[in-house]
Amino acid sequence: MSASSDVGYHAQRQARWHYGEAAFWLIVLACGFVFPTRYLIMTDILRLALFAMSLDLILGYAGIVSLGHAAFFGVGAYAAGLLALHGIINEPVLALVVAGLVAMVLGFATSFLVIRGVDLTRLMVTLGIALLLEALAERFSNITGGTDGLQGIEMQPIFGEIPFDMFGKTGFFYSLAVLFLLFLFARRVVHSPFGLSLRAIKNNPLRAAAIGIPVNRRLIAIYTLAAFYAGIAGALFTQTTAIASLDVFAFERSADLMLVLVIGGTGYLYGGLVGAVLFRMLQELFSTITPQYWQFWIGLVLVVIVLVGRQRLHRWVLYVPNLVIRQIAGRKAVVAVPESDA
Amino acid sequence: MTIALETQNLEKQFGGLRVTRDLSLKIEQGARHALIGPNGAGKTTVINQLTGVLKPNSGRILLEGQDITDLPVHKRVLRGLSRTFQINQLYPDLTPLETIGLAVSERLGHGGDWWRRMGTRSDVNGEIADLLTRFHLLDVMNEQTVTLPYGKQRLLEIAVAIAGKPRVLLLDEPAAGVPESERHDILAVVGSLPRDVTVLLIEHDMDLVFSFADRISVLVSGALLTEGPPEQVARDPQVKAVYLGEEAVNV
Numbered sequence: 001m002s003a004s005s006d007v008g009y010h011a012q013r014q015a016r017w018h019y020g021e022a023a024f025w026l027i028v029l030a031c032g033f034v035f036p037t038r039y040l041i042m043t044d045i046l047r048l049a050l051f052a053m054s055l056d057l058i059l060g061y062a063g064i065v066s067l068g069h070a071a072f073f074g075v076g077a078y079a080a081g082l083l084a085l086h087g088i089i090n091e092p093v094l095a096l097v098v099a100g101l102v103a104m105v106l107g108f109a110t111s112f113l114v115i116r117g118v119d120l121t122r123l124m125v126t127l128g129i130a131l132l133l134e135a136l137a138e139r140f141s142n143i144t145g146g147t148d149g150l151q152g153i154e155m156q157p158i159f160g161e162i163p164f165d166m167f168g169k170t171g172f173f174y175s176l177a178v179l180f181l182l183f184l185f186a187r188r189v190v191h192s193p194f195g196l197s198l199r200a201i202k203n204n205p206l207r208a209a210a211i212g213i214p215v216n217r218r219l220i221a222i223y224t225l226a227a228f229y230a231g232i233a234g235a236l237f238t239q240t241t242a243i244a245s246l247d248v249f250a251f252e253r254s255a256d257l258m259l260v261l262v263i264g265g266t267g268y269l270y271g272g273l274v275g276a277v278l279f280r281m282l283q284e285l286f287s288t289i290t291p292q293y294w295q296f297w298i299g300l301v302l303v304v305i306v307l308v309g310r311q312r313l314h315r316w317v318l319y320v321p322n323l324v325i326r327q328i329a330g331r332k333a334v335v336a337v338p339e340s341d342a
Numbered sequence: 343m344t345i346a347l348e349t350q351n352l353e354k355q356f357g358g359l360r361v362t363r364d365l366s367l368k369i370e371q372g373a374r375h376a377l378i379g380p381n382g383a384g385k386t387t388v389i390n391q392l393t394g395v396l397k398p399n400s401g402r403i404l405l406e407g408q409d410i411t412d413l414p415v416h417k418r419v420l421r422g423l424s425r426t427f428q429i430n431q432l433y434p435d436l437t438p439l440e441t442i443g444l445a446v447s448e449r450l451g452h453g454g455d456w457w458r459r460m461g462t463r464s465d466v467n468g469e470i471a472d473l474l475t476r477f478h479l480l481d482v483m484n485e486q487t488v489t490l491p492y493g494k495q496r497l498l499e500i501a502v503a504i505a506g507k508p509r510v511l512l513l514d515e516p517a518a519g520v521p522e523s524e525r526h527d528i529l530a531v532v533g534s535l536p537r538d539v540t541v542l543l544i545e546h547d548m549d550l551v552f553s554f555a556d557r558i559s560v561l562v563s564g565a566l567l568t569e570g571p572p573e574q575v576a577r578d579p580q581v582k583a584v585y586l587g588e589e590a591v592n593v
Contacts, residue, residue, distance in 0.1 A: 003471035003480065004464065010439055010484055011461025011470070193447040194456035196436075200444055203433035210393065210431065211506055212419035212448040221456075 015191035024270070025180065032172055039168035045280050046175040047236050052260040052272030053179075053186060054229035060266030061190055062222045063202030064114065067123045067254050068130030069230055071110075072103040074249035076231030078137065079103070081150040081244035090156040092239055096178065099235035100228045107227020111220040127251070134249035149245030153238065164240070171240035178236060182229060186269060189225070198222055199267075259298070262305060344371040345407070346540040347392070347423070347510050352401035354387055354564075361387045362398065363565040369510070369542055376543045376551045379561035380584055385544045386428065388561070389514055392542075393425050394418050405510065420449070424508035426499050428515040428544075434488035438479045438498050441487060443470050445505035469505070477501040478527060493524025500531055510540045517547055552576070560584070 031042060051073055058064040079099035082088070089095040113125050137144045145151060157163040164170045189195050201208045201215050209215050238244045247253070256279070263282075264275020282301060286294035347369040354362035361384040369375045379385055390396040392403060394415040403411045410418055433441055443460060446469045447453045461467060474480045477497045482490055487498065496516070503511060517528050532554065535541060545551050551558065551572075558575040560567040568578055575581055 003475060004468045007439060007443075007471045007474070007483070008461045008464070008467040011443055011467065012459055013484070015459045015461070188459070189456050191459050192456045193444065193452050193458075193460055194454055196440055196444050196460055197448070197453055199436060200433050200441075203435055204431055206395070207427070207431040207433065207502075209415040210419060210425060210427075211445040211502055212416045213444075213453060214416050218454075221454075 012191075015187075021270075024273075028176065032169075032176065036167070036169070039172045041280065041284070043168055043172045043175050043240050045276050046172070046179050047233050047240070048257075048260060048280065049273040049276035050175075050179045050182060050236065051230055051233035052257055052264070052276050053183065053269060054226045054233060054272075055257050056261060056266050056269060056272045057186060057190075057226040057229065058223055059261060060268070060271060061195065061198040061202065062219055064219065064223060065119050065122050066114075066126040067251070067258070068126030068128065069226075069257055070249050070251070070253040071126070071130040071133050072107055072227040072230035073234035073237070073253060074130070074133060074137070075106050076100060076103040076234030077238045077244045077248040078144060078150070078234075079231070080235035080238040081153055082143070084153050084155060084239070085150055091160065092155060092158050092174070096232060096235045096239065099238075100232040103231020103234065104224055104228035107231075108220065108224040111223040111227075114223060115216050115219045127254070130249055130251065130254060134246060137246055137249060144244075144246075147246060149243055150238075151243065153242045153244070155239055155242060168240065175236050175240060178232065182232065183269065183273075186229070190269065194218070194221070259302060262302060345369065346371045346373070346405070347542065348404040349388075349392070350402045350404070352388070352391060352403070353399050354384075354391060354396065355399050361564045362391065363563070365401070365561075365564070365566055367559060367566070367569075369540060370557075372538055372540055374541050374543070374554055374556045376545060376555035376558045377561060378545060378548075378551055378558060379567075382563075383561040384564040385561055386514065387564070389425060389512055389544060392512060393423065419506055419508075422507070422509035423512070424503040424506040424510075425512035426503045426514055426516060428518055430492075430495050430499050432487045432495060432498060432502070434486065436487055437484050438474065438487065438490070438494075438501075439470065439483040441498060442473050442479075442501055442505050445502050446470055446473075449506050473501050473505055477504075477531060491524070493520050493527060496520050496524075496528055497531060500528070504535075508539060510542070511535065513541060513543045513545075515545055515547075516543070517545075517550055 035042065051069070054072070055066065055069050058066065076099045079102040080095055083095045083098060084090070089098055110129050113129070114122055117125065138146055141147070155164045158170070158174060162170055197208065197213050197218055200213065201218060205215055234248055237248065260275035260279045261271055262275070263278050264271035264273070282298060283294065286297040290297070345368050349365055349367045352362050352365040353360070365388065377385055377388065387396065391398050394410075394413060398411065402409055405418070405421055405423055408421075410421065410423070413421070440460075443466065444453070446466050447455070450466060452458075452463065452466065474483050477500065479494065479498060479501065482494060487495060490498070500513070500516060513532065516532055517525055520528055529550065543551065543555060555572055557570070558572055559569040560575060560581050562584055567580055567584065568575060
């Protein structure tokens with residue numbers, strides 16, 4: 001049965017850890033020690049990365065487009081804020097999970113609307129849901145604080161032991177730990193038969209059904225999971241900044257997320273992480289050069305990416321690192337180029 | 343004789359157009375049954391109703407005596423009814439290994455497994471290896487499907503259907519568009535399908551039909567024109583008229 005074990009070996013090819021991945025996470029961890037004055041921006045990047053990973057799960061793997069992913073981010077943010085403000089759950093980690101679950105329930109409920117249409121319908125439905133929630137949050141100002149947002153949130157120590165500090169050090173390592181754990185989980189899921197079936201659905205829903213995949217059930221499942229991830233990202237936002245305001249639901253937040261994935265690429269999980277770093281760095285860079293017109297330059301970068309093609313960009317950017325890796329480890333690719341973006 | 347697949351008074355209309363007219367077919371267990379007919383006879387519409395892509399306006403479809411008229415596509419597959427497509431319907435980004443692995447996993451009920459990694463179940467791996475070997479795909483198992491030569495894709499198309507271990511298999515023009523040099527592989531594979539699998543072949547290629555089928559139904563304008571063993575159908579003056587008529591128009 002050598003053919004069989006051969007098949008097993010090759011089937012797990014992508015699920016195996018590469019040196020490049022370990023290096024990636026070590027570098028991220030090292031940043032926490034190398035740039036002690038930059039915790040706030042780095043925490044912001046981690047949140048964005050988690051949020052983008054959430055969208056990647058539905059967009060990159062299952063092919064569900066969304067312009068309203070901020071809906072779940074916002075619900076997670078407000079849930080975490082309310083839990084802390086009213087002292088319902090004081091322990092941050094538990095509150096984080098509960099906030100994620102609240103977003104997850106909303107994701108499950110709205111998934112039935114989203115799986116119905118095709119791309120354009122989905123864009124509109126997801127956008128609509130986010131706008132709707134934003135309006136609701138504004139209307140019920142007695143709960144949400146309206147346009148003022150939730151104020152006076154005081155975070156208790158993590159596990160009752162580790163307090164949040166004013167420099168954001170705790171916040172950074174806390175966010176990093178959450179991101180890494182959720183990344184590990186997502187990594188496991190996308191390399192399972194379930195994850196593979198999502199890619200099949202994205203490739204060809206007709207054939208997916210024709211080999212016995214319950215297409216709708218799978219889409220509902222991943223949409224619900226992605227909502228959980230986005231809710232956690234939102235809750236992290238509230239917990240590390242101690243505010244929750246209406247802009248957590250903002251359209252720009254959903255739209256930025258698409259840009260992050262355009263920059264980083266979809267369907268290999270690292271797209272959201274790499275994209276978040278590049279997006280924030282570009283944003284910083286351009287806004288120091290031209291505080292007023294930085295969006296012009298972001299727009300220009302996007303046009304270039306789409307015209308030149310991300311795959312080619314990846315190859316250029318990764319040329320040197322790949323060369324080094326190949327010399328040292330005898331294998332290629334620091335970060336695999338997403339297959340679906342030829 | 344047990345009946346594997348049956349339609350009773352199947353009727354399908356697109357607007358005012360009747361594309362399936364009062365169609366009653368019986369396909370026996372283990373049969374090599376061919377459904378032929380000129381272009382536009384509604385053969386693919388029939389397949390789409392059998393597999394559940396389209397809902398008939400009236401009439402019933404029975405699989406091994408059970409009414410499946412209202413079942414969705416994926417449930418029919420799990421009951422043992424698989425199909426191949428006239429135009430390849432594969433996953434361009436996935437490899438043959440992944441494609442077949444997925445079909446096998448779904449059939450064995452591991453498709454919803456979201457924790458265990460692909461490739462860690464030896465029963466699944468064994469079946470994948472077996473299918474890859476039988477369909478001459480072992481050497482390209484890690485190539486993206488979109489990069490494979492057309493003949494290989496065609497083989498994969500059939501392999502995926504077989505991976506579902508169907509009891510009834512619908513082959514929609516399996517040799518369509520395959521270059522002459524690669525046809526032999528396809529014909530050999532079709533010819534070597536297990537005898538206990540009931541096959542309904544939809545085909546244009548008369549050589550393939552007459553070498554393969556033991557029973558032929560002729561569909562014209564959505565209705566059954568005639569049915570019988572190959573020799574009888576070949577001699578049928580009505581059938582000749584239909585095909586000669588078509589030829590005459592083509593000329």
